[in-house]
Amino acid sequence: MSKDTLRELTQYRFVQRLGVPRIPVLRRYEPGQPLLDGPALVGAVGKGRFADDVRALLAGAGVAEAGEDGKVAAAVLDATGAHTVDDLAAVQEFLTPAVRRLGPCGRLLLLGPVAAEGDVEAAAVAQAFEGLVRSAGKEVRAGATANLVTVAPDAGADALASTLRFFLSARSAFVSGQVVRVGAPVGPVGADDPARPLAGRIAVVTGAARGIGESIADTLHRDGATIVAVDVPAAGDALARVANRTGGTALQLDITAADAPDRLLAHLRERYGRVDVVVHNAGITRDKLLANMDADRWNSVLAVNLRAQLTINRALLADEGLLGDSARIVCISSMSGIAGNRGQTNYAASKAGVIGMVRALAPQLAPRGATVNAIAPGFIETAMTAKMPLATREAGRRINSLRQGGLPVDVAEAVGWLAQAATAGVTGQVVRVDGQNMLGA
Ligand SMILES: NC(=O)c1ccc[n+]([C@@H]2O[C@H](COP(=O)([O-])OP(=O)(O)OC[C@H]3O[C@@H](n4cnc5c(N)ncnc54)[C@H](O)[C@@H]3O)[C@@H](O)[C@H]2O)c1
Structure with a gap:
């Protein structure tokens, strides 16, 4: 940062x-x-x-x-x-x-x-x-x-x-x-404990080894959840540290691998017998102007940011008993998916796709008492944004009503709210965590 x-x-x-x-x-x-x-x-x-x-x-x-x-x-x-x-x-x-x-x-x-x-x-x-x-x-x-x-x-x-x-x-x-x-709750709201609103819940977080995903794991754990931390094998050491800290398990998994949904579901079934919260956070950027875009950059971004979320969700829905009674799926989108961003046609397409997925999936999950929502972060102070040229970074920070960048924990707190069983009336929506960025509707 x-x-x-x-x-x-x-x-x-x-x-x-x-x-x-x-x-x-x-x-x-x-x-x-x-x-x-x-x-x-x-x-x-x-x-x-x-x-x-x-x-x-x-x-x-x-x-x-x-x-x-x-x-x-x-x-x-x-x-x-x-x-x-x-x-x-x-x-x-x-x-x-x-x-x-x-x-x-x-x-x-x-x-x-x-x-x-x-x-x-x-x-x-x-x-x-x-x-x-x-x-x-x-x-x-x-x-x-x-x-x-x-x-x-x-x-x-x-x-x-x-x-x-x-x-x-x-x-x-x-x-x-x-x-x-x-809206009308999709299932029982239940009694909630404001101090530990996620007590007893099993939560999967993809891309949990660092950045926003790491903060989501820590924050959900602080609120009472047990974390299944997922990230690529190359991030194994950092991932193990997060899993140890959050009383959960580490699963080294490339979410784009053909067997990724099977391996994730098998892990959940064997270790916990169910899952209550799934946070699709893992994401990558491979920026290039559209005129210079190549198939590798295009396909890799769509594979991680969109297709992996779709295939894991499809597998979760197909499984009879794995999704808990008040399951919550939270998908990390981006302001780029709402406002568009120069040099990010691949990324913005994937992140707008996430929003489309959430809207279409919500009515399918409602009869099972489950919700699905997207969070669209704006400028967040992470290793990724620290690498930006100074002028771009300064502009990114200031063009919102709070005149500063957000912190990973700001995204994590919003995930924590949507992950609660008590948040049973919010589904199919996009919430921006961006200090009210001036860009986009
Ligand atoms: N940082 C920002 O300002 C910002 C803004 C908007 C949206 N986002 C989104 O938030 C999410 C987290 O961003 P971040 O800044 O923390 O990024 P990051 O690069 O710091 O972390 C992403 C994590 O995802 C993991 N990952 C990547 N590909 C994977 C794969 N195939 N399988 C499993 N894990 C994989 C990486 O190893 C890494 O640990 C991303 O979806 C990103 O698009 C970030």
């Missing part, structure tokens, strides 16, 4: 006095940390389906409700009852003073409405929240984020809780401007 020298410099008063704005130091999750480091403001438009549940969740986490004035650590507006343009006036009335009171690394969280079929005004208003929250994400300061969660009429407060907790907590430090839809 390379140092973000500019961010460090802007912590000094004398640099700020030169007119260089401070690049915020983000609050990140640590075990035992309170959900929020201050009081929360809770409001509702009309009746609001979830305002009482939000208050109960906050009270249960020891968060006080904010008084008339002073800084707040979070502002949550239950706007599930907003269906007319007039209702939007109440939204502004809550948000304007709330944004002024939002403290450092504060959380602006909107619970948005879902329009009834055929109600054109309600559909317009539901969509209005997306423009609103994406703009708010660009306005809030000092490491604060703004996100929108919509809740389907057939989803209850239990299906919403793990998502609320993720977006309010420091686990979502580098997630802003996102829209997540909570």
